Amino acid sequence: MSTPPAAVVALSGLGKRFGAVWALRDLHMELRAGEVHALIGQNGSGKSTLIKTLAGYHEPDEGSIAVHGEPVRLPLLPRESARLGMAFLHQDAPVAPALTVTENIRVGRYEHRALGRIRWRRERERVRALLASVGLTADPDQPASRLPLAERALLGFATAVQALPERGGVLVLDEPTACLPPSGAQLLFRAVRKVTAAGSAVLFVSHRLDEVMAVSDRVSVLRDGLHVATVETAQTDRDELVRLMLGRDAGRVYPDREPPGTDVVLAAENVSGRLVQGVDVRIRSGEVVGITGLVGMGQDELPYLLYGALPLRSGRVSVDGTPVDRVGPRRMRAAGVALLPADRARASGAPGATVGENMTLPVLDRFFTGGRLRHARERSAVRGLITRYDVRPPRPGQRLGALSGGNQQKVLLAKWLQDSPRVVLLHEPTHGVDIASRAHIFRIIRAAADAGTGVLIASSEYEDLASLCDRVLVLHHGRPGAELSGAGLTEDALTRSCLLAAPPGAATTAPRKDHG
Numbered sequence: 274m275s276t277p278p279a280a281v282v283a284l285s286g287l288g289k290r291f292g293a294v295w296a297l298r299d300l301h302m303e304l305r306a307g308e309v310h311a312l313i314g315q316n317g318s319g320k321s322t323l324i325k326t327l328a329g330y331h332e333p334d335e336g337s338i339a340v341h342g343e344p345v346r347l348p349l350l351p352r353e354s355a356r357l358g359m360a361f362l363h364q365d366a367p368v369a370p371a372l373t374v375t376e377n378i379r380v381g382r383y384e385h386r387a388l389g390r391i392r393w394r395r396e397r398e399r400v401r402a403l404l405a406s407v408g409l410t411a412d413p414d415q416p417a418s419r420l421p422l423a424e425r426a427l428l429g430f431a432t433a434v435q436a437l438p439e440r441g442g443v444l445v446l447d448e449p450t451a452c453l454p455p456s457g458a459q460l461l462f463r464a465v466r467k468v469t470a471a472g473s474a475v476l477f478v479s480h481r482l483d484e485v486m487a488v489s490d491r492v493s494v495l496r497d498g499l500h501v502a503t504v505e506t507a508q509t510d511r512d513e514l515v516r517l518m519l520g521r522d523a524g525r526v527y528p529d530r531e532p533p534g535t536d537v538v539l540a541a542e543n544v545s546g547r548l549v550q551g552v553d554v555r556i557r558s559g560e561v562v563g564i565t566g567l568v569g570m571g572q573d574e575l576p577y578l579l580y581g582a583l584p585l586r587s588g589r590v591s592v593d594g595t596p597v598d599r600v601g602p603r604r605m606r607a608a609g610v611a612l613l614p615a616d617r618a619r620a621s622g623a624p625g626a627t628v629g630e631n632m633t634l635p636v637l638d639r640f641f642t643g644g645r646l647r648h649a650r651e652r653s654a655v656r657g658l659i660t661r662y663d664v665r666p667p668r669p670g671q672r673l674g675a676l677s678g679g680n681q682q683k684v685l686l687a688k689w690l691q692d693s694p695r696v697v698l699l700h701e702p703t704h705g706v707d708i709a710s711r712a713h714i715f716r717i718i719r720a721a722a723d724a725g726t727g728v729l730i731a732s733s734e735y736e737d738l739a740s741l742c743d744r745v746l747v748l749h750h751g752r753p754g755a756e757l758s759g760a761g762l763t764e765d766a767l768t769r770s771c772l773l774a775a776p777p778g779a780a781t782t783a784p785r786k787d788h789g
């Protein structure tokens with residue numbers, strides 16, 4: 274048997290706890306030169322805790338870390354982690370469209386002349402070489418806004434890669450494809466292969482099992498903070514990975530559909546915003562309507578326009594047949610419309626408040642009788658919601674910000690759906706949510722619809738839309754492209770319809786598929 278390549282980073286018995294709860298326990302793992310090592314696990318299984326420990330933000334409570342065979346002093350500090358060759362890319366790495374490619378990548382790292390002036394020529398050369406090393410061909414002097422979307426999204430990747438040392442480091446990718454168009458995901462995977470070919474290790478953290486199967490060499494699985502297995506990707510399959518993550522089979526992901534009612538709960542006509550142009554939307558009671566398109570086609574704007582969270586340039590919106598005068602969040606809420614944004618923790622919840630406080634905020638009146646807040650009733654309502662929405666850990670007093678990303682999402686869904694709104698507008702409701710929780714969330718959305726709520730889901734998850742929705746509207750450059758329903762509403766048909774609006778070349782890349 275051949276010996277495996279050397280470990281760039283080796284973790285031995287690593288553990289981290291918060292209070293009495295071990296978020297990570299007894300983790301033994303090697304990140305080897307030249308490999309893509311996937312890290313998977315349900316929401317709250319400890320993935321971010323591991324990343325933050327490597328990045329120097331968490332101090333481990335037990336265990337040790339060695340880099341290129343040398344033990345390192347713990348705790349790591351962020352600067353020390355970077356010096357040791359660890360680089361991190363998060364899903365929403367910002368790109369400044371008005372800055373050039375070089376400025377985006379090099380800001381904060383410029384090489385200066387003695388008098389403080391930046392050595393621009395050298396900076397450009399450096400960026401050109403860096404881009405070539407990851408397979409991108411962008412002009413360093415171009416503003417980022419002029420790049421095709423897929424390449425623009427990869428500037429953050431190039432920025433992270435430049436921090437890897439020549440002898441090989443570890444590049445940590447945290448859900449890197451969540452905000453990428455399909456063609457961007459393919460470009461990213463090619464770029465990832467170039468990084469491993471140059472001798473670094475890549476730690477690929479994702480809930481998308483099809484991507485894990487396609488891009489990784491080995492997969493480590495966490496469950497409740499415990500390291501349950503590391504397997505060779507070629508020796509496993511999706512079903513085994515799901516069993517390892519959950520400790521059981523996945524079961525059914527999508528619930529049955531009931532036919533929608535006939536009364537229209539939300540009618541919007543001729544809606545226009547920055548990207549959206551002249552779109553009509555009608556949602557009936559009990560109907561689940563999807564909105565999709567390639568990145569930048571307007572589907573990420575529409576829910577916010579309908580709620581008045583982004584300014585409407587034109588359009589009329591009625592709820593239950595009554596026109597809403599001057600559409601804005603307060604009026605829409607009063608009319609019975611709820612919005613759950615994709616940027617959930619910041620836009621929709623209060624991270625410093627507890628799970629219970631976040632859940633009961635919109636319905637607090639209900640717990641007042643005789644001018645007093647009935648704490649026991651509030652607590653019992655919160656406990657019910659925690660069970661129903663499967664929030665983990667099931668502690669009402671936990672700060673929202675201390676929950677894992679997926680569990681924050683469940684709390685916020687509970688917050689907005691508990692009161693059976695007339696209409697709920699959801700933007701990417703399952704981003705970052707694990708497979709078991711996704712099934713749970715789909716059942717909750719379906720139950721809300723069956724109770725009469727009209728649901729709009731703006732999402733790029735074609736399989737979810739095809740399986741959950743009664744109808745899906747595809748946007749092409751902000752305008753209505755096609756509407757799919759009944760037997761014609763399939764994942765493949767949605768993919769094809771979205772790609773019809775793609776620039777030349779994009780249609781040749783494989784679309785993103787299901788990840789659960």
Ligand SMILES: Nc1ncnc2c1ncn2[C@@H]1O[C@H](COP(=O)(O)OP(=O)(O)OP(=O)(O)O)[C@@H](O)[C@H]1O
Pocket residue numbers: 291295296314315316317318319320321322323665666674675676677678679680705707
């Ligand atoms: N700052 C904190 N304070 C208290 N508990 C925390 C804190 N950060 C994480 N935890 C807890 O540690 C556990 C692991 O969380 P972690 O964020 O690592 O999970 P994850 O696998 O990244 O989940 P997700 O897929 O939802 O992002 C969870 O029970 C979480 O509530």
